[in-house]
Amino acid sequence: MNLLETRDLQKHFGGLHVTAGVNLALAQGEIHCLIGPNGAGKSTLFKLILGEYAPSGGSIWYGGDDITGLAPHLRIRRGISVKFQVPGIFAALSVRQNLAIALQHHLEGHSMAEEIERLLEYLNLRSEAAQRAGNLSHGQKQWLEIGMAISLKPRLLLLDEPTAGMSPEETHATGEMVKDLNARGMTVLAVEHDMAFVRQVASRVSVLHFGRIFAQGTIDEVTADERVAEIYLGQGHHHV
Amino acid sequence: MARPGLPVRLLRRLEGPQTMGRGPLFWLGFLAVVALAALYPLTADGYTVGNTIYFFNWCFMALGLCLIWGYGGALSFGQTAFFGLAGYGYGIVTLNLGAAHGLTLLAVVCAVAAASAFAAVLGYFLFFGRIGGVFLGIVTLSVTLVFERFMAQTAGPEWHVGVARLNGFNGMSGMPPLTIPWPGGDIALFPDVPLYYVVLALLVVVYLGLRILVNSRFGNVLVAIRENPLRATMLGYDVRRYQLGGFVIGAALAGLSGVLYTAWGQYITPSSMGITAAALPIVWVAVGGRADLTATLLGTLSVLAGFQLLTVYGSQYALVVMGLLLVLTVLLAPEGLIAGLARLPGRLARRGRQNGNGNGNGNGNANGSPNANPNGGGA
Numbered sequence: 001m002n003l004l005e006t007r008d009l010q011k012h013f014g015g016l017h018v019t020a021g022v023n024l025a026l027a028q029g030e031i032h033c034l035i036g037p038n039g040a041g042k043s044t045l046f047k048l049i050l051g052e053y054a055p056s057g058g059s060i061w062y063g064g065d066d067i068t069g070l071a072p073h074l075r076i077r078r079g080i081s082v083k084f085q086v087p088g089i090f091a092a093l094s095v096r097q098n099l100a101i102a103l104q105h106h107l108e109g110h111s112m113a114e115e116i117e118r119l120l121e122y123l124n125l126r127s128e129a130a131q132r133a134g135n136l137s138h139g140q141k142q143w144l145e146i147g148m149a150i151s152l153k154p155r156l157l158l159l160d161e162p163t164a165g166m167s168p169e170e171t172h173a174t175g176e177m178v179k180d181l182n183a184r185g186m187t188v189l190a191v192e193h194d195m196a197f198v199r200q201v202a203s204r205v206s207v208l209h210f211g212r213i214f215a216q217g218t219i220d221e222v223t224a225d226e227r228v229a230e231i232y233l234g235q236g237h238h239h240v
Numbered sequence: 241m242a243r244p245g246l247p248v249r250l251l252r253r254l255e256g257p258q259t260m261g262r263g264p265l266f267w268l269g270f271l272a273v274v275a276l277a278a279l280y281p282l283t284a285d286g287y288t289v290g291n292t293i294y295f296f297n298w299c300f301m302a303l304g305l306c307l308i309w310g311y312g313g314a315l316s317f318g319q320t321a322f323f324g325l326a327g328y329g330y331g332i333v334t335l336n337l338g339a340a341h342g343l344t345l346l347a348v349v350c351a352v353a354a355a356s357a358f359a360a361v362l363g364y365f366l367f368f369g370r371i372g373g374v375f376l377g378i379v380t381l382s383v384t385l386v387f388e389r390f391m392a393q394t395a396g397p398e399w400h401v402g403v404a405r406l407n408g409f410n411g412m413s414g415m416p417p418l419t420i421p422w423p424g425g426d427i428a429l430f431p432d433v434p435l436y437y438v439v440l441a442l443l444v445v446v447y448l449g450l451r452i453l454v455n456s457r458f459g460n461v462l463v464a465i466r467e468n469p470l471r472a473t474m475l476g477y478d479v480r481r482y483q484l485g486g487f488v489i490g491a492a493l494a495g496l497s498g499v500l501y502t503a504w505g506q507y508i509t510p511s512s513m514g515i516t517a518a519a520l521p522i523v524w525v526a527v528g529g530r531a532d533l534t535a536t537l538l539g540t541l542s543v544l545a546g547f548q549l550l551t552v553y554g555s556q557y558a559l560v561v562m563g564l565l566l567v568l569t570v571l572l573a574p575e576g577l578i579a580g581l582a583r584l585p586g587r588l589a590r591r592g593r594q595n596g597n598g599n600g601n602g603n604g605n606a607n608g609s610p611n612a613n614p615n616g617g618g619a
Contacts, residue, residue: 050474076476088474090467097257101464102475104457109244145471150478 003028003063003156003187004049010057011044011211018044020211021058026156031178031188033198035222036208037231042191043085045208046160049189050082051075062156081154085161085191087141091134095125095144098133102148115151123147139170146174150181157181159190163197175200195223207231254448256455258311258463260532260582274381277440281433290431295544296439297500302524302540303450303533304493309522310530311454312486313466314372318380319494320518321387322359326351326495327508331364331412333405339416340426348418348499355495356488363487372469384518391510411509418503431504439500446493450533453489462486507595516559523566529576539578 004026018041026032046231047053049060051072058078059068067075076082090098099116107115120126123143128136133144142162149157159178163171163191167226178201182188192198198205205222207215215225222228244252255262261270281289301319308316330344337343362383363547366376395408406412418429418438429435453459461482464472469479502508509519528539542567552557573580 052470071478072473073476073478077472082474084471084474088468088471090464090471092467093463094257097460101460101472104460105476148471148475 001028001064002026002061005061005187006049006058007061008058009045009048009055009060011041011053012049012056018211019048022208022211022213024206024213026187026189029182029185030203031182031185031190031201033202033205033210033219034191035193035195035198035205036214038078040208041211042208043160044211046191049158050080055083062207074134076152079153079155080155081149082153082158083142083145083149083160083162084094085144085164087138089133089141089145089148091132093133094130095120095133095136096129098144099149099151102151103140105152119147119151139164139167142166142170142174143177146177150186154186157186157188159188159192161191161193163194168196171197172200188202243524250452252299253452253455253474255451256459258454258459260534260579265559271399274440274444278437281436286432289433289436293436293439293504294501295541295548296436296443297497297504298521298524299443299497299537299540300446300500301494301497301521302536303446304522305461305492306530306533306536307450307454307462307486307493308490309525310532310536311466312462312483312485314483315374315377315522316380316487316490317377317518317522318359318362318491319521320513321380321384322355322491322494323498323560324384324387324391324508324510324513325358325484326355326498327502328406328412329495330499330502331415331508332401332404334415335412336402336431339419339428340421342419342421343505344416344419348496351499352492352495355498355508356492359488359491360484363484363491364504367483367487370480381515382519384513385515388513388515391513411507411511413507415502417506428520429503435504442496442500446475446496447533447537454533458482458485469529507560520562523562527565527577529570529579529582532579532582535576535579535582539576542578603604 002025004022004024006022007115009019009022009024010017020041022041022045024045034045036042044053048055051067051070051167055068059066061067062075062078062080065078067078070078093101096116099119100112103112116129117126120129123146125136125140125144125147128140133141136144138157142165146159146162149213162178163174166174177199178188178190182201188201190201202219205219206213207222207225207228209231214231215228217225279293284292289322301323305316305319308314308319330347333347333350334344337347362380365371366379371379391406392409392413394406395410397405399406399408414426417431418435420427420429425435429438453463461472461477464475464477465479465482472482473479498508498512501512524540524543525536526538527543529535543562547558547562550561569577575583
């Protein structure tokens with residue numbers, strides 16, 4: 001069954017068709033990567049799925065239900081979770097408190113304290129637990145936000161450039177983390193520029209171009225597609 | 241594991257990440273301060289004690305603003321509107337119903353409820369209309385000034401509610417003080433020692449109650465919204481409802497201040513909602529430290545006391561100093577003077593440690609990686 005489906009999803013800003021009829025189907029259990037040149041409409045598609053933008057047309061289905069008109073926070077409560085591109089953390093609060101705020105939906109007291117310790121261990125942030133989250137390194141902020149996103153125990157995890165600004169080592173480690181989360185049952189949709197990361201994790205890849213799905217398949221199929229190479233080369237990207 | 245009872249869980253929330261001060265030392269200090277405040281009437285005459293209540297009256301409004309602005313991140317100039325609304329509400333109810341049978345206490349409830357209800361309607365349009373940042377300040381200030389203008393033009397005899405004349409710019413006066421029904425004769429709380437104890441007790445209860453509130457789940461979410469509303473939404477919280485909740489609680493506290501002030505001085509005028517009055521709570525809260533209840537409380541009392549001393553030399557001069565104080569605070573200690581001082585020892589200790597290590601945490605992070613990585617960070 002498809003966990004997430006967008007049907008002819010559209011978003012216009014004035015005359016600009018940023019999302020021009022996207023039909024994307026995400027099967028339960030896959031790691032789906034969304035690639036495409038800058039301005040292809042990847043971030044807009046995420047905002048539509050999260051409900052930050054209301055679509056100009058089309059519909060969004062999640063777990064068999066039409067969620068097109070659902071408020072953002074209610075989508076989250078149904079099991080969608082997101083990690084933003086720019087780390088969305090609570091900078092003035094401690095790392096531990098960041099996690100507590102994410103966890104307090106379903107946990108409290110002793111069981112919450114245990115889960116926080118487990119997450120700190122998993123994110124390798126144990127020694128930073130009492131620090132202001134704003135003082136973390138960039139990569140650590142990314143992990144903390146992933147930790148907050150997964151502490152909701154989502155069925156669908158959206159990752160917007162999860163490795164932006166990370167070193168190759170950190171990127172690789174993040175890839176292993178994503179695969180581990182997927183093995184625990186999370187379906188993942190990731191926007192990513194780093195092709196090494198996409199190769200590492202993706203079960204399927206969609207190429208977004210001018211607000212449409214331009215090509216779809218495994219990473220090998222997509223990179224072998226001459227048209228895909230063309231749009232990337234046209235943009236000056238040589239690392240496909 | 242058995243869940244502890246509600247009282248125990250509430251008491252635990254007296255301390256937490258959202259409030260400065262924890263441990264036996266802090267609470268001993270707290271008890272000492274309360275004890276000193278309780279002993280103070282023994283050292284002064286009733287008239288002076290009655291005047292001291294004036295300072296306590298304002299603290300509720302300041303604590304409410306601390307909740308809305310310091311914790312929730314929404315700068316509101318509306319506190320004085322709720323203050324005035326509740327003050328006039330108390331006057332209207334008591335002038336009509338009188339002070340017998342505990343009706344002044346009913347008036348307190350009605351006036352605070354009216355201020356809260358008005359805040360709920362205003363806040364609904366503000367937060368559900370997604371008006372934030374500077375626009376929230378502009379709209380709330382406008383509402384306050386509209387109230388002031390409106391009340392100032394109610395001088396004519398046609399402006400009355402029952403027997404209560406609104407009296408335009410001169411304001412309403414002659415309402416009875418808080419009166420507690422008592423067998424053998426009601427106790428009227430004029431500005432004297434008994435009223436001092438009532439207001440002091442209220443202040444202690446409100447302060448402790450707010451400490452519990454901000455360290456609860458509600459407070460956690462409020463602070464999360466201040467830090468990053470989008471992230472809070474994307475953790476499944478309906479940000480608008482929490483903001484509205486904080487706004488209404490803060491407004492109720494402003495209303496409580498208004499009622500206490502009106503009952504204390506037995507008058508209320510439109511200038512209590514003027515632009516000067518609307519700006520002063522911002523100064524009190526900012527100077528102490530808006531993001532902490534204790535800092536706000538101490539800051540408010542200090543600034544009020546300082547303001548009172550300065551007004552001896554003329555009130556305009558005192559206002560200039562208030563403005564200067566606000567500007568200096570924003571420039572030099574944006575988190576507030578008292579909050580800044582309270583955090584100074586920890587900050588110095590950290591700096592000392594870092595100098596000792598000579599390396600800080602810069603290097604330790606580069607090799608850090610999640611444990612999901614089987615290769616240990618590819619190092």
